[in-house]
Amino acid sequence: MNFNDLKNPKMQWRGKPFWSWNGKLDKDELFHQIDVMKEMGFGGYFMHSRTGLETEYLGEEWFDLINACADYGESLGMESWLYDEDRWPSGLAGGLVTKHPEFRQKAILLEIDPLTEAKDVLAEFTCDVEGSTYTKLGAGKNHLRFSIVEQGKSGFYNGFTYVDTMNRDATEAYLQSTHEKYAEKCGDRLGKSIKGIFTDEPHRGAVLDGFSMYREDGASTVPYTQKLFEEFEKRFGYDLIPKLPELFLQLNGEAVSPVKWHFIELLQQLFIENFAIPCQQWCTKNKLILTGHILHEDNLTSQTAMSGSMMRYYEHMDLPGIDVLGEHNKNYWVVKQLASTARQTGKTQMLTETYGCTGWQMPFAGHKAVGDWQALLGINLRCHHLSWYTMRGEAKRDYPASILHQSAWYKEYKHVEDYFARFGMLMAEGEAVCDVLVINPVESVWAQVHLGWSDCLALQDKKIQKVEDDYQKLFTDLLENQIDFDYGDEEMLSRLASVEGDLFRVGKSTYRSIVVAGMVTMRSSTVQLLKAFEQAGGQVIVAGQAPQYIDALKADFPSFKTIDFDKEALLAALPKAIALVEAEDIFGQVRKTDKGLVFAALNVNRDERRENVLVNIAAAGHVCELDLQSGEILAVTSEYANGVTSFTCDFSKAGEKVFFISPEPLIEARAEAPPEALEERPLSGNFEYRLGEDNICVLDFARFRMNQGEWQNAQEVLKIDQAIRDQYQIMRRGGEMLQPWFVKQQELKELCELELSYEFELTYAARKVDLVLEEVDKFQVFVNGVALDTSHTERWIDIAFQRLKIPHDLLRQGQNTISLKTIYSEMSNVEAIYLVGDFGVALKGIQRQLIPLVDKVKIGDLCEQGFPFYSGSFSYLVPVPAGSEKLRLPQIAGACAKVKGQVLGWDPFIAELDGKEELLEVEVILTRRNTFGPLHDAVEGRYWVGPQHFTTEGDEWSDPCIFVASGLLAAPVIYLNQKQETKIYEKNTQLSTAAL
Structure with a gap:
């Protein structure tokens, strides 16, 4: 363990954002943005096609720029990573694969009492249907028809559909059209200056849900x-x-069905065999690290609906990952699933695609809060969503914010990255x-799906909801009491698990x-396996009701130790955690190193502090704190008694808080005098x-006319x-x-002549008012009817915006x-x-007024003070x-x-002063x-922000x-040393506003 790296961690541990290639790409600008990313503390980037891309995807210029960025990044010590799709989800090569009908994603459609004819009918039945329940086939008032249909086409797939990821030929077409081109064009950069490739949200299609x-x-x-029916019969008989x-309904209202369980198991097997494994094999052959994530992780419902068992897919990624959307998404268990597979299969690095859909308004405190619990549970590669190449046109609405130079805080972001x-x-x-x-318990959801069980990943079934609720409760009961655990996927256990004495081994x-x-x-x-483990002296605990089914068939479950599904009962039954924190909302993780124990603890409550908290470590040793903000090592005063080291924080x-407990002290504790009593004083006033x-006024309402x-x-x-x-x-x-x-490959037609008229009111003789717009070369610009000279412009915030005087x-x-x-096209x-x-702004409905700037501001919202x-x-x-x-x-608010x-960047927002x-x-x-x-x-308070x-x-x-x-929404507070004579600052010629 090298504590010297705390001050300046290596590139391996630094974030690599999704670098959104979303416009007409220019090499010099790309190089400039790599420089910015290094300044922001990033360790590299994923070169990622996004909405707005004008440079031809997988064209010659595309590969030239990929190689140029890889070479330039390498010269700066930055890691370059590929992305395997035009937008997402991965598998269709921007439509190059799914322009072929045989590779398009398809589905089996159930129609109840259809009124029209259908093609590709598989079967028809007669029965009685009420809601999602049906009775014996062969008689009844309802007609069931099952047919094969193709997924609807979408502009998102460039006019085609998503791909059939259970079709090996389709995957081969995808690898040939994307991966093999990178191998051909990038040559020996693969595995060197180009570290790996990101696969994004592949899935095998929705099960009775409709999502996507x-x-x-x-x-x-x-x-x-x-090959669905052929493979089903071959594997299940x-x-x-x-x-x-x-498969679609519930026979006589029976919730659990082996047909459903078998069907989703088959989908899982075909998805992994025909997509996951071929992609990993190609990467291994070409010396690339395969990373990314699949759709859709948030809970057992969404996993079942789109992909099955996430854990089984992670096994076939070199650097597996997840996606955490939004600022307030606390789906902690998805990281625990990922970390469990990683531990069991010996993977040391885990990725998160994070900060997506959070909106421009998310502060550094949000970046920290979203990333903290993921890092605590094992995530050590953050892929930031999203860093835009440009804000031109629709690109600026592609799930903001842009975590790059477009954000005013980019020069301060290294503070977050170092942390x-x-x-x-x-x-x-x-x-x-x-x-x-x-x-x-994900397969307990598989066995219960039915028509109407989920609506666009929103669970509708109360019985399945109990599975979800119990899942989340168990996670919280364990982690809030610092009891670490792993999940075990049942299929992986059948291959990787064994009993070794009183230990239960799963892989590593x-x-x-x-x-x-x-x-x-x-x-x-x-x-x-559980029987064998218990017989060998291991502990098997059934919390609450035991499973009522085995292999989705009614059966008597063996008798194991049973307790109430209750936190106190669970804690009493399990061994005590090695590190305990006597406070609510604290998650903890302990790691054993060759030099001592690392104990990391996190307050997952963003609204309340926890003060004077007692921490007990069941080990002897010297305690120090590893300060993640500064990289400093700080001595901690502790006591040892009865095998427990105790301290407060x-x-x-x-x-x-991250503590290190070691036999030998890392830093000598020094006796320090008690801190001086400080007077707390708010600084109010203007x-x-x-x-x-410069101040900004947005003009986003206009009158318009077409063709005069x-x-x-x-x-x-x-x-x-x-409207146009x-x-x-x-x-x-x-x-x-x-x-x-893609659009530029066809002939573009001029549709109409368009005129736009934006209005604003000027209430005083303004000294400086400049105009900013996009694509200035495509417009004639008039100010109060007079043509404006557009030949000289300056860049403003982004390459998309030109500033005109x-x-x-x-x-x-x-x-x-x-x-x-x-001319509109x-x-x-x-x-x-x-x-x-240099003006202020006042608003009256949609009307904009430019007013003089105020001389001073008060504590409170700046929006109401001209800004x-x-x-x-x-x-x-x-x-x-x-x-x-202080x-x-x-x-x-910022x-x-x-x-x-x-x-x-985050609580407690305290700065040290000079006295x-x-x-200031x-x-x-x-x-x-x-x-x-x-x-x-x-x-x-919208939960997430999208286009x-x-x-x-x-x-x-x-x-x-x-x-x-x-x-500033509340007055700053200073802490005064009461022993010193305090004199309020008076402005003088030696220290003036101008001097600052």
């Missing part, structure tokens, strides 16, 4: 592949076709102290206790300020774009639009108009425009008295704050949410802008 099927009747389908009603690199490195040291195995891991809880059915192979909101950028027709009333610009596309019957822009590189004499007090004229982008300068759209850094100039030793910011070079009387600069670095939106989404939320309808839409608060 692009069909209105998707909830009435199950996946189909050409009976014909599936006569059993189709039992997580240290966390990931430490949690990979040694080996986990984990003696408990929990049998994973061993366990002393096995817990069975929340299971409806269990495999007979698992039952036999505080946990901030969502705060972590403050002078400084802007890090009648002017239409002002509408939001994206709604205008939709609807009129000419072309696909709307959005998350499922055709890729520009508006001559002062073109503006007037009162109403002003900016007009744009263009399918590739056109109608977007907001921006005014930037509603501002999204750069905002510095408050705060007088502090002599003797000020400053605390009780409530900031990404982070900065005081005297100290980045304050001098001074005019307190810099709050805002997010881009109030500039780039969504500004009209009326759903408060569709920029063009909501009805009650979910608001014409007036809806902002998030920004700035």
Whole structure:
């Protein structure tokens, strides 16, 4: 264990973001962005085709740029990684595979009492159906028809469908069209400057759910592949076709069915054999690390619906991963599933695709909170979603924010990356102290699926809901009491498990206790293993009701030790954890190294601190704290008695602590005098300020007309774009639009002449008002009817935005108009425009007013003080008295704050001061949410943000802008040394605002 790496962790442990290649790519700009990523503390990047890509995917220029970036990244010590698809999910090569009908994803469709004819009918039956229940076949009032249908086509797949991942020929076509091209074009870079390849969200199709099927009747389908019935009979010994009603419905209301269980098991086997294994074999042959994740992990329901057992797929990835969407997604168990497989199969690194759908507004505290519990449970490679190459057109709405230079906080982000690199490195040291195995109950869901059981991954069945509830309760009861455990997948146990004395071995891991809880059915192979383990002296605990089925058939379950499904009963039955924290909401993990124990603990509560918390470690030794923010090693005062080392500590909101317990001290403890009593004093009043950028006014409503027709009333610009596309019957822009590189392969037609008129009011004689817009070369621009010179522009925030100076004499007090004229085609982008300068902004409905900047600001939302759209850094100039030793910011609305070079990213937001009387600069670095939106989404506290939320309808839409608060929302607090004479700072010529 090398503690020297704490200060500056190696590239291996640093995050590698999804680098969104989403425009017309330029090598110099790509190199510039690699430089930025290194400055941000990243260790590399995944080169990832996304919505908006104009450079031809898998064309010659594409490969030239891939190689150039790999070479340049290598020169900087950065890792370059490939991504195996145009957008996602992986497997269709941007439509190159699924333009062939035989490779398209298909399904078996159930129709009850159909009124029309059908093709490819498999079978028809007569029975009585009520809800999801049917009675004996051969008689009754209802007609069941089963037929084969093709998945609906989508612009997201460039006009085709997703691929049949259970078809080996389709996978071979995919590997030939994508992977083999990389092998041909990238040569010996593979395995060297190009480390590996990311596969994203492959799946085998939805089971009676409808998610991703692009069909209105998707909830009435199950996946189909050409050899489905042949393979079913070969593997399970009976014909599936006569059993189709039992697959879709419940015979006489019976919830559990071996037909359902067998069917989903078959899908799992075919998916792994025909997609997972060939992809891994190709990567191994070509010296690439295979990483990524599959669809859809969040709970047992979504796993069953889309992919089956996640754990079994992870076995066939070199660096397996997961996807955690949103800022408040606490699906802890998905990391535990991943870590369990990794431990059992000897994989040391695990990936998370994280921060997707969080929106521009997520602060550093959110980055930490989302990443912390994942790092605690073993994630040590963060793949940030998303870092945009450009914000041009629709690309700017592709699941913001952009974790790159477009965000005002990018220069401070190394503070976050250093922290997580240290966390990931430490949690990979040694080996986990984990003696408990929990049998994973996912197959209890498989055996109970039926028509209507789930709706777009939202569970509808109460019996299955109990499986989910028990699953999550067991996880929380164990982890909140610092009892580590692994999950055991039943099929993997049948291959990897054995009994060794009183130990239960699964691959490379061993366990002393096995817990069975929340299971409806269990495999007979698992039952036999549990019997053998108990007979050898091992502990098998059944918490709550035992499974009522074996192999999905009613059966008597063997008699093992049974306890109530209750936290206290469970804790009494299991051995005590080696490290215990006497507080709520604390998860913990212990790792044993050659030099001592690492104990990491995390307060998973983002709203409450835990103070003066007692920690007990069942080991003797010296304790130190490994500070993840600074990389420092800090001595901890502890006591040892009766085999237990004890000490106390505080946990901030969502705060972590990492301790090292070793026979020899890493750092000598020094006797320190008690801290001086400090006086706490809020600093209220109005403050002078400084802007890090010019202020911003967004103009996103315009009047418009086509072909010199009648002017239409002002509408939001994206709604205008939709109206034009609807009129000419072309696909709307959005998350499922055709890729520009694909559209450009056909002849582009000019559709109409378009004029846009944006208005704003100027209430004073402004000194500087500039205009920012996209694709300036495609527009004629007029200010109050006078053509604007567009030949000289400056970059603003992103390469997509060009800044134009508006001559002062073109503006007037009162109403002003900016007009744009263009020829509209399918590739056109109608977007907001921006005014930037030294003005304030006031709003009246959709009307924008430019007003003078205020002289001073008060504590409170900056949106209400002339800065509603501002999204750069905002510095408050705060007088502090002599003797000020610390400053605390009780409530900031922004990404982070900065005081005297100290980045304050999360609770407790405290900066150390010099004790001098001074005019202190307190810099709050805002997010881009109030500039780039969504500004009209009326759903408060939306769980996640995607492209569709920029063009909501009805009650979910608001014409007036809806902002998030920004700035200091509570007065800064200083801590004064009471022994010093305190003198409030008075501004003088030696220390002035101008000097700062």
